[in-house]
Amino acid sequence: MSRIIAIDYGQKRTGIAVTDCLQMIANGLTTVDTKDLEKFVVDYIGKEDVSTIVIGKPTQMNGENSENMKRIEPFYNRMKKLFPDKEVVYYDERFTSVLAHQAIQNSGIGKKARQSNKGLVDKISATIILEDFMESRK
Numbered sequence: 001m002s003r004i005i006a007i008d009y010g011q012k013r014t015g016i017a018v019t020d021c022l023q024m025i026a027n028g029l030t031t032v033d034t035k036d037l038e039k040f041v042v043d044y045i046g047k048e049d050v051s052t053i054v055i056g057k058p059t060q061m062n063g064e065n066s067e068n069m070k071r072i073e074p075f076y077n078r079m080k081k082l083f084p085d086k087e088v089v090y091y092d093e094r095f096t097s098v099l100a101h102q103a104i105q106n107s108g109i110g111k112k113a114r115q116s117n118k119g120l121v122d123k124i125s126a127t128i129i130l131e132d133f134m135e136s137r138k
Helices: 034-047 067-082 096-106 111-116 119-136
Strands: 003-008 013-018 028-035 050-057 088-093
Touching: 003 034, 013 050, 013 119, 028 034, 028 119, 034 067, 050 067, 050 119, 067 088, 088 119, 096 111, 096 119
Parallel strands: 003 050, 050 088
Antiparallel strands: 003 013, 013 028
16 A cells, blocks of 8 residues: 655645555654755655645635635645646645644643744644544545
């Protein structure tokens, strides 16, 4: 089987999560500078067998797209062009940052460590998106 990669696209940093080859477990992979995201994804897919690219879709409470969507849509379209043989999908990312902050606080990681590792929230958010996506497919 192949992997599923999930992307929590941010203005400055982007969190990335990936499944194992059996698509059973979601793991936070890394956080990259958004300016380097496309190159990272191309390199990763060049090395790993990936079937699906899940991109978090920022939606407001009323169901409308958030402001960040204008940055995400061009990236989504480039992924579809670069990888016509891959499934590229949006997945609702509402509340993932809140859930990620809660998970970090509940983990016992000290305040200083949380402040110094800003990318941790992005990576955990991507993992939550991926877990939710996998659950929706069952």
